[in-house]
Amino acid sequence: MNKGMNVLGFCAGLLLALADQADAFGAEDCKITMAPVVEIDLPSRYRDGDKSRSEIDEELDAAVDQALEPIDGFVRALAEAANRTGREKGAENAASCIFDGLADWAFANALLKPVSLNGRLALSSRIAGMAAAYNRARKVSAPDFRSERAILDWFARLADGQIAFFDNNAPPMAATNNHRAWAGLAATQVGIATGSTSLIDWGAETNRLMICSANDDGSLPQEMKRRDKALHYQLHAVAPIIMTASLLQPLKSDSFDLCNGKLDAIVSFTVTALDRPEVVAERSGATQTFATKKEKLRAFQIAWLEPYLANRSNKDAEALAAAYRPLSNSSLGGNLTAIYHQATP
Numbered sequence: 001m002n003k004g005m006n007v008l009g010f011c012a013g014l015l016l017a018l019a020d021q022a023d024a025f026g027a028e029d030c031k032i033t034m035a036p037v038v039e040i041d042l043p044s045r046y047r048d049g050d051k052s053r054s055e056i057d058e059e060l061d062a063a064v065d066q067a068l069e070p071i072d073g074f075v076r077a078l079a080e081a082a083n084r085t086g087r088e089k090g091a092e093n094a095a096s097c098i099f100d101g102l103a104d105w106a107f108a109n110a111l112l113k114p115v116s117l118n119g120r121l122a123l124s125s126r127i128a129g130m131a132a133a134y135n136r137a138r139k140v141s142a143p144d145f146r147s148e149r150a151i152l153d154w155f156a157r158l159a160d161g162q163i164a165f166f167d168n169n170a171p172p173m174a175a176t177n178n179h180r181a182w183a184g185l186a187a188t189q190v191g192i193a194t195g196s197t198s199l200i201d202w203g204a205e206t207n208r209l210m211i212c213s214a215n216d217d218g219s220l221p222q223e224m225k226r227r228d229k230a231l232h233y234q235l236h237a238v239a240p241i242i243m244t245a246s247l248l249q250p251l252k253s254d255s256f257d258l259c260n261g262k263l264d265a266i267v268s269f270t271v272t273a274l275d276r277p278e279v280v281a282e283r284s285g286a287t288q289t290f291a292t293k294k295e296k297l298r299a300f301q302i303a304w305l306e307p308y309l310a311n312r313s314n315k316d317a318e319a320l321a322a323a324y325r326p327l328s329n330s331s332l333g334g335n336l337t338a339i340y341h342q343a344t345p
Contacts, residue, residue, distance in 0.1 A: 025081070025090030025097070032081060032101030034074040036108035040119030042067055054227040054286075064118070071111070071126050072330075077101070078133035079330035086338060091140045098133050099143035099151070105130075106147075106154035112161070120165050121174055124182035125331040127158050128240065131189035132333035138193070152194045159190040159199055166206075177222035178237035181210050182331075185240035188247050204252055207244045210237070211266065212259040218269030219283050230284035231273050232295060238270050239304040243332050246307035256311055267308055271316045274302075303329035306336035 045064050047055040078101060084094035105111075111123060134151065142148065162183045166175055174180065184206025191199030214220055223233040245263060248255040256263055273280045274297060277288040289295035305321040308314070321327060326337035333339070 025084040025087065025094040027093055027097075029084075029090075029093070030081065030097035030100070032074065032077045032097055034070055034077065034101075036105045036110035037070050037074075038108065038110055039113040039115070040067075040071075040111060040123060041114070041116045042118040042122060044118055054229045064122075068122060074101070074105070075126055075129040075133075076330045078130060079328070079334035082133040082136040082334045083328075083338065085136050085140045095137035095140040096143075098137040099147055102130065102134060102151045102154075103143065103147035106150040109154070112154075112157060115161075117171075120162070120170075121179045123158070124162055124179065124186045125240070127155070127162065127186040128182060128189050128243075129331040129333070131155055131186065131193050132331075134193050135189060136333060155190045156194055156196065156199075159187050162186055163199075163202055173222060173225075176209065176213065177220070178233055178240070180206055181237045181240040181244075184210070185244045185247075188244050192247060200248070200251065203244055204248055204255070207241060207248065207255065208258055210241050211245075211262050214259075214262050214266050215283075216265070217279075218262070218265035218267070219280070220266065224280070224283040227284055228286040228289050228292070228294075230286070231270075231277055231280045231288045231290055234270055234273065234280070235301045238266060239301075239329065239332060241266070242304040242308045246311060249311060264312065264314075267312075267314065267317060271314070271320055274320065275316075297324075299324040299327050300329040303327040303332055303336045306340035310340040 042064050043060050045056055045061045047057045078098055081094045081097045081101075085091045085098075087094075111126075115123065134155070143151065166180055166183050170179070184203045186203075187199045187206070188203030190196070191201075191203060210220070213222075215224075220234055220237050223237055224230050226233045241263070245255040269279070273288075274290065277291040280288050281291070290297065302320060302324060305317055306327050309318055309321060321341075325341070326335055328335040328337070
């Protein structure tokens with residue numbers, strides 16, 4: 001046997017072993033150390049008197065982002081740890097990191113104190129992200145009994161609060177737009193975590209409402225009211241709709257086929273609009289931020305393409321996804337390319 005080949009083989013094996021070791025998630029890699037946030041009191045991002053909810057007040061917008069950052073930082077850290085649960089090395093450590101972080105917030109009754117209207121509207125996507133991280137970690141290991149009980153009870157209380165709000169107190173526009181879609185995803189993720197059929201059913205009914213209310217061309221009527229940000233909010237609504245459909249598919253086989261396949265029309269309209277924003281301008285009556293260059297498409301905004309393409313074939317959607325991969329969104333569960341996309345050999 002060639003000694004040179006032996007040396008090369010040994011070196012290659014050593015490099016792979018070192019890379020695998022470096023990639024392992026250790027206890028010291030756990031970055032979920034954010035102090036629990038108990039109360040959410042947010043101003044509106046929009047200028048007073050703006051019925052379209054599209055005219056951003058820059059000072060208020062910055063204040064909202066600042067107030068949400070401790071929560072968003074927590075959700076991002078959870079997603080980053082969740083991404084490591086799919087690795088061979090350190091997956092259980094990553095899961096434990098998630099469980100410990102969630103338990104800290106659960107025992108502190110985080111996010112359960114009086115919540116303002118705008119805080120309530122912002123909460124659903126954060127609940128969805130936290131529950132998604134838990135569900136990914138749960139595939140690897142389980143928290144201790146006391147922590148698990150606290151986390152699941154906390155999740156249920158958060159989801160129940162959102163359902164009560166959207167069923168009874170949400171403003172008419174929010175009750176049927178992207179905010180409702182995110183609440184549906186939150187209920188579905190928590191329902192999967194807790195085994196609650198009622199939460200899953202509420203999420204499924206919300207998705208039915210959102211999908212079936214779409215215009216025939218796939219535009220979402222409530223988002224088309226948002227003037228120059230109509231496409232921005234169409235994207236924001238499609239994300240939880242697709243994710244919910246994907247989660248429900250093993251439980252409700254029609255989740256992608258509701259209302260004669262309107263979900264496919266929603267996706268086709270959205271993908272087309274990103275290439276030709278004028279199709280949204282025709283609906284909304286305003287040139288879109290993506291056309292005026294006030295906004296540039298970011299990968300997290302189309303992370304939902306991965307669960308969609310795992311269930312459907314769409315050449316334009318695939319081309320868009322390929323141009324931006326890897327696609328990740330912490331509110332949807334982290335790196336969705338790693339979860340759903342099977343690279344072509």
